Amino acid sequence: MKALVLTTGSVLGVLGGGQLGSMFTMAACRLGYHVAVWDPDPEAPAHRVATHSFPVPFTDQHILARFAELVSVVTYEWENIPAELCRALEQRKPVRPSSAVLSVIQDRLEQKGFLASNGFPVPPFAGLTDPDQLSTSIRQVGYPALCKTATAGYDGKGQWRIPRESDVREVERAILESARPGMRWIVESLVPFERELSILVVRGADGQSCTYPLAENEHDEGILRTTMVPAQGSSVVAEQAAVLARQVVDRLEGVGVFCLELFQLPGGELLINEIAPRPHNSGHYTLDACSVSQFEQQVRTTSGMPLGEVRLLSPAVMVNLIGDDAAILMKGEGCRTLLNIPGAVLHLYGKPAIRPRRKMGHVTFLGETLSLALGHAKQFRDGLANGPILSAWEPVRH
Ligand code: AMP
Secondary structure, eight states, X not given: OOOOOOOTTOEEEEEOOSHXXXXXXXXXXXXXXXXXXXXXXXXXXXXGTOSEEEOSXXXXXXXXXXXXXXXXXXXXSSXXXXXXXXXXXXXXXOBSSOHHHHHHHHXXXXXXXXXXXXXXXXXXXXXXXXXXXXXXXHHHHOSXXXXXXXBSOOTTTTEEEEXXXXXXXXHHHHHHHHOOTTOOEEEEEOOOOXXXXXXXXXXXXXXXXXXXXXXXXXXETTEEEEEEESOOSOHHHHHHHHHHHHHHXXXXXXXXXXXXXXXXXXXXXXXXXXXXXXXXXXXXXXXXXXXXXXXXXXXXXXXXXOOOOOOXXXXXXXXXXXXXXXXXXXXXXXXXXXXXXXXXXXXEOOOSSOOTTOEEXXXXXXXXXXHHHHHHHHHHHHHHHTXXXXXXXXXXXX
């Protein structure tokens, strides 16, 4: 890989301008860079903070030429951007992580195949090219199973649970209804995990890498709800996760920030659920709780600077603000109360409209101890669940 070190004032390009692109842009600006954001949605949050903004479709060839001319290097904020766009840009400027890495990751079947063929632990899986292959494919992995679209699924979208054989027909119909030509699916054994964990890996172009502490996640209907760090439990598991994560990203020859989502089985064994080739929602705590955030690491690895320190400065619990959570928070004294809590850091993404299941922001609760941070986060979540009661909220005392 060609060495690349940019000077401040260079323009970094980012494909995708959601909250991840926006946090990348802010981290880049802090280091003196300019950022060009390309996202078809004119209301995408990163356009607000970009130096150069391209709210045009990813298929626009004229903009492709202009964007490639303007930027020194390109990264992306999520894996569902067109791989052919990355390949075209890569002809002109370095793309990090590379389009080859993106192609492996953005298709669940390719990704699981890559992991399994390299001996990395994954849940049993099988592929299908037609919904009528569902029952045959599940026979290879067993019941209960989960069917996912091979591409373009996220936050639990494009997923169907199949608890037992008698559910196959109904799920087959549901899949058929949403099927489009050329689509493929993956079925996986629904594993009885004890905990969901994630770990961030940062890897530079020189092959040096480092991992953040292991984080423990809780999901609700497929969407990340909270992350707590450090994950509780055995340090052996944390060490295994770190080794596994570095091996996977080494094998991929990935340059950038990666996140491995893991299942911990009751015996302690770890299985890889998926890899994200970018900063991850479960790593947002790094903005407030670590010496260098995952977004600054993305800037550093993209621009060829040294990797940053990954030290956790404080235990942290991150709570996502999803859909109406943002409205509940803004009601009455909710926001004021939250901002008065020691260690509570609010991030709102500036999305113009609240929609169900849409990530509107997050709150990081920092605490001298994890239990203090957990106590604040729990009260906050209870407040969100029970309506506008945050004004009556009694903060945990130090
Ligand atoms: P994904 O979009 O693949 O990250 O899946 C979203 C969520 O669905 C995960 O965080 C898990 O809670 C659950 N899930 C996904 N795959 C499996 C699996 N093979 N077994 C059990 N739960 C799963």
